[in-house]
Amino acid sequence: MMDEEAARRLVYGAIDIVNRQLPAAKRLQKAPETIIVGEGGALDSLGVVNFVIAVEEEFADATGAAVQLLAENMLGDGSPFRTVGSLARYIAARPA
Amino acid sequence: MATAPDRLYFVADFNIEPLARELANTTRPGLETAIAPPGPVMAALAAGPPAADWSAVVWTRPEAISEAFARARAFERIDHDQAIDDVKAYAAAIGRFAARARSVFVPAWVQPPFARGWGMLDHRPGIGATDLLARMNVALADALVGAPSVFVLDAGRWLASAGVRGWSQKLWHAAKCPFGPAVIELAAADIAAALDGVGGRARRLVILDLDDVLWGGLVGEVGWSGLTLGGHDHVGEAFADFQRALKALTARGVQLAIVSKNDEAAALEAIDRHPEMLLRRGDFAAWRINWDDKAQNVANVLAEVNLGAESAVFIDDSEAERARVRDAVPGILVPDWPSDPARFREALESLRCFDAPVQTAEDRARAGMIADERSRRTALAAADNLDDWLRSLEIAITVEALAPANLDRAAQLFNKTNQMNASTRRLSAGELAAWAAAPAHCLLTFRVRDRFGDYGLTGIVGLELAGSRARLSDFLLSCRVMGRHVEDAMLHVAAAHARARQVSTLVVEVVPTARNKPCLDFFLGSGLRETRHHVFEWDLSQPYARPDFVAVADHARVAASSDP
Structure with a gap:
């Protein structure tokens, strides 16, 4: 298990990666309330794919374990990817 | 443009x-x-x-x-x-x-x-x-x-x-x-x-600190014999390796210079006498080795080699000096620099700022031209006045039309000349060749040499004929030969070619940029009449005089272009 603060830093690492491909005005803020997926989010479908895969790779780097997050049911209603904070909590709750 | x-x-x-x-x-x-x-x-x-x-x-x-x-x-x-x-x-x-x-x-x-x-x-x-x-x-x-x-x-x-x-x-x-x-x-x-x-934005000059950059140790304290450089020492090897990479960079046409807070005599003695030095005095286009502000010294070096800050890279081991130069010299590239000498070569070769679209004979010969230029400056210091010095140079210009053999160099010059450049038009080699092939266009290249050496192809004139007027679409000259009346000789040749084509007026517009004030100043003092703001004309009923101490061999001459 990873603590929530470490999980949030991991998500921030993924934000650094996807922000390079976003215009300055649309870049994701490194804050728990930042919306990632769904209404109000700044990422288009390519951005979401890049972000989720970036999170998977950050997770693997941090824990040495693989995680599969890119799935339809991960991105719909109630998705843990809704905000930075919800994603950090989801990651922190996962066994490494 | x-x-x-x-x-x-x-x-x-x-x-x-x-x-x-x-x-x-x-x-x-x-x-x-x-x-x-x-x-x-x-x-x-x-x-x-x-x-x-x-x-x-x-x-x-x-x-x-x-x-x-x-x-x-x-x-x-x-x-x-x-x-x-x-x-x-x-x-x-x-x-x-x-x-x-x-x-x-x-x-x-x-x-x-x-x-x-x-x-x-x-x-x-x-x-x-x-x-x-x-x-x-x-x-x-x-x-x-x-x-x-x-x-x-x-x-x-x-x-x-x-x-x-x-x-x-x-x-x-x-x-x-x-x-x-x-x-x-x-x-x-x-x-x-x-x-x-x-786009002609490759950098052409690396300005280097000395202590803990070209060698390990403070030469003012330990003397040249106490420096860490080469030998059977991994740190000394790293400094030698970095010097080797810098020396190789000069073969790409990039010049080196020194800005160092140091005792000049001690530093130059190290450069001249240390047996493991790969870079010697002749490898540096300029240096400022003193205790003055580094930003000012950088500016002085840039002025001496006639390059703008956007053409230069500054390498220093001191974060404070890097910050000072970065703040005070806008446009200069000041890369973060590793503290471990073993990473110096990697840091240098990772820089992407030297990429050029062609490699010309002029680039390969540039290292040798530095020594030529130093000989010229020595002669200037010994001359009674500037005119005597200019006459002593025995400047000779060869004019040739654009051709496959000089296309790469002409395009390179087109895309990186900033100061003596009337239009700052940027064209690729293909675009340049296509432009020159048009019947109403004429593109002349100028090779310059003097008794100290060959500057190579350093000037270009583009002429566009329209009715009774010939427009100087392009007028550009490398900063290495600016101020030696080669500009006047180019204007003389341009006028001769226009006269041979039976046109009555030569016109040039200097399109101002942040860097081409020297070009505007040249035309303001050229004797051409300023008919509109930054637009100059020459009545072609008269030839434009050639400076008498500049010899011109015009191999692109057309019939009747026989102005003396």
């Missing part, structure tokens, strides 16, 4: 959007980008770029261009000549596309790092895909030699540098782009560097 903004068009057989976004949003913010509509690459190449002032990236996977290669990767027996024929057809399509573009960047083909193919047999000719892909890349580069505005980029280095995350099958399956963010970032950086090179 002001420098045109960069516009970049993308043609690919995979989702190239991440690269376009990386370039436009981070590497080169504000870059205008467009992506070819979905469909076959060959169709996109046939359709051409949006306009002739666009550059393009054409990036494909090898299996998309050659079915034979795809079958080789599936361990089928194939006719490898078929794959090479596929490459030639692809290269021909790129060549036709490039004729309608400013420049084209083609990343070399790569395989996924996990693709082992036949293992120990994969480099065996006629069997392995690795061997075949190497041959395909060479065939691609060979087939594009005749297209000077096409540049094959080393995508293999991007993949190797990016490590295990460089290639992602998951990204390929989910987003149809096999390259991870690290490869995209490296590709974008190299493409931006290539755009800078094509």
Whole structure:
């Protein structure tokens, strides 16, 4: 298990990666309330794919374990990817 | 004409959007980008770029261009000549596309790092895909030699540098782009560097600190014999290795200079006498070794070598000095510098600011020209006055029309000359050749030498004839020969050519830029009449006088252009 603060830093690492491909005005803020997926989010479908895969790779780097997050049911209603904070909590709750 | 903004068009057989976004949003913010509509690459190449002032990236996977290669990767027996024929057809399509573009960047083909193919047999000719892909890349580069505005980029280095995350099958399956963010970032950086090179923005001068940069230790304290440099010491080896890399850089046409807070006599003694020094006094175009403010010293060096800050790189081990120069000298590149000398060479060779679209004889000879220039300055110091010195130089100019043999150098000069440049028009080699081929156009090149040495091709005049007027569309001269009345001799030749074509007025407009005030000053003092703001005219009923101490051999002379 990873603590929530470490999980949030991991998500921030993924934000650094996807922000390079976003215009300055649309870049994701490194804050728990930042919306990632769904209404109000700044990422288009390519951005979401890049972000989720970036999170998977950050997770693997941090824990040495693989995680599969890119799935339809991960991105719909109630998705843990809704905000930075919800994603950090989801990651922190996962066994490494 | 002001420098045109960069516009970049993308043609690919995979989702190239991440690269376009990386370039436009981070590497080169504000870059205008467009992506070819979905469909076959060959169709996109046939359709051409949006306009002739666009550059393009054409990036494909090898299996998309050659079915034979795809079958080789599936361990089928194939006719490898078929794959090479596929490459030639692809290269021909790129060549036709490039004729309608400013420049084209083609990343070399790569395989996924996990693709082992036949293992120990994969480099065996006629069997392995690795061997075949190497041959395909060479065939691609060979087939594009005749297209000077096409540049094959080393995508293999991007993949190797990016490590295990460089290639992602998951990204390929989910987003149809096999390259991870690290490869995209490296590709974008190299493409931006290539755009800078094509746009004449490559840097040409490296200004170096001495202590703990060229050698280990403080020469003022330990003397030259106490420095750490070369020898049987890994730190000394690292400094020698860095000097070797700097020396190699001069063979690319990049000049070196020194700005160091030091005792000048002690520092120069080290440069002259230390047996392990690879860089000697003659390798440096200028130096300021004193205890003055480094930013001011940098400015003085730039003035001495006649280059702007945007042409220079400053390397110093002190973070405070780097910050000072970065703040006080806008435009100069001050890279972060590692503290470990073992990483100096890597830091230098990782810089992307020296990439140029051509390598000319002038570039290769530049290191030798530094010694020539120092001899000139010594003669100037000994002369009674500037005129005596100029006469003593025995300046001789050779005028030639634009030709294949001088096209690369002419295009290089076109794209990097800033100060003595009336229009600052930037054209690729292909665009320049096409412009010069028009019946009403005349493009003259000027080679300059004096008794100390050969400056090479350093000046260009473009003439555009329209009715009774000849417009000097281009008037540019390398900063290395500015102020030696070569400008006047060029104007003399331009007027002679215009007179030979029976026109009555020579007109030139100086389009102001941040850097070309020397050009405006020249025309203000040239004797041409300023008829409108920054527009100058010469009545061609009279020749424009040639400076009597500049000899001119005009091999581009047309009948009746016999002005003395």
